[in-house]
Amino acid sequence: MVGASAFRQVREAQRLMTEHLVMARAALRTDGRRIARDRFLVGTVSYLVVVSVAMRWVIPWVTRGVSSRWGFDLTPLHPLIVSHIVVQLAPLLVGVVGAFLLLESREERTIKAVLVSPLPLRSYVAWSSGVMVAASALLMVVEAPIIGTGLPGTGALLATAVVGSLFAPAIALGVAGAASNKTQAFAYLKVVGVAPLVVSGSYFLTEPLQWVAVVYPPYLAVKAYWIAEAGGGSWPSWLVGGTFASAAWGLLAARLFARSARM
Numbered sequence: 001m002v003g004a005s006a007f008r009q010v011r012e013a014q015r016l017m018t019e020h021l022v023m024a025r026a027a028l029r030t031d032g033r034r035i036a037r038d039r040f041l042v043g044t045v046s047y048l049v050v051v052s053v054a055m056r057w058v059i060p061w062v063t064r065g066v067s068s069r070w071g072f073d074l075t076p077l078h079p080l081i082v083s084h085i086v087v088q089l090a091p092l093l094v095g096v097v098g099a100f101l102l103l104e105s106r107e108e109r110t111i112k113a114v115l116v117s118p119l120p121l122r123s124y125v126a127w128s129s130g131v132m133v134a135a136s137a138l139l140m141v142v143e144a145p146i147i148g149t150g151l152p153g154t155g156a157l158l159a160t161a162v163v164g165s166l167f168a169p170a171i172a173l174g175v176a177g178a179a180s181n182k183t184q185a186f187a188y189l190k191v192v193g194v195a196p197l198v199v200s201g202s203y204f205l206t207e208p209l210q211w212v213a214v215v216y217p218p219y220l221a222v223k224a225y226w227i228a229e230a231g232g233g234s235w236p237s238w239l240v241g242g243t244f245a246s247a248a249w250g251l252l253a254a255r256l257f258a259r260s261a262r263m
Contacts, residue, residue, distance in 0.1 A: 048139060049146075056147055059147070059149055080203050083200075087140065091165050092196060094165070096189055099173075099176045100182065103175075103176045121261060144157055160225045163239045167250075199216055
């Protein structure tokens with residue numbers, strides 16, 4: 001009897017897992033079709049790759065020009081420029097795409113269908129968040145070698161990419177949960193879009209004044225990037241802090257989105 005009961009429980013768990021995977025794949029295909037038919041989302045996805053390719057030549061060209069004309073060496077600022085593009089803009093733009101996809105799922109009442117399906121809303125949110133984290137980390141890893149300057153070691157770069165990408169779902173879920181329509185979403189994203197400038201601006205402040213930017217979790221990943229590129233050894237501790245900070249913001253954003261989805 002005990003063996004039969006355990007077998008039934010295993011079969012039920014397998015059935016539920018299969019259903020979750022099928023529905024998650026269907027949601028991913030739907031999101032792919034939404035991106036393909038929306039020029040704004042296609043442009044957002046392509047933007048950073050184009051910028052990275054351009055920066056491969058623009059950064060050295062500007063550095064040489066400034067050095068020859070004014071005698072000022074921009075090389076020490078390369079990590080600042082590259083971290084802004086790679087560590088900050090990648091999760092931000094993935095979060096923008098995710099926010100509009102989640103908002104469309106609310107407007108098209110796809111979320112309402114999820115609420116009455118065998119796939120729990122938390123599983124849908126977790127799957128969507130995982131896709132955003134993976135997409136953001138992949139984008140960072142692709143961008144960095146394309147730019148090819150101001151980079152930390154491979155291990156630090158990969159770790160920074162993973163931790164930095166954790167904030168993408170927080171942006172997407174927070175905006176999609178707070179906004180009632182795309183107009184409001186654009187307004188919220190304009191505010192969020194200022195945060196990377198604050199983080200990059202903090203580079204020129206001395207510690208502890210620089211730590212003011214810690215309220216925006218990507219700062220912790222960016223700080224780890226700066227330290228690792230300079231050869232420092234304390235970068236892992238900043239990534240640990242970034243992991244917890246992004247997770248906390250992500251949980252709050254997920255609750256906000258779940259509440260809005262049930263309205």
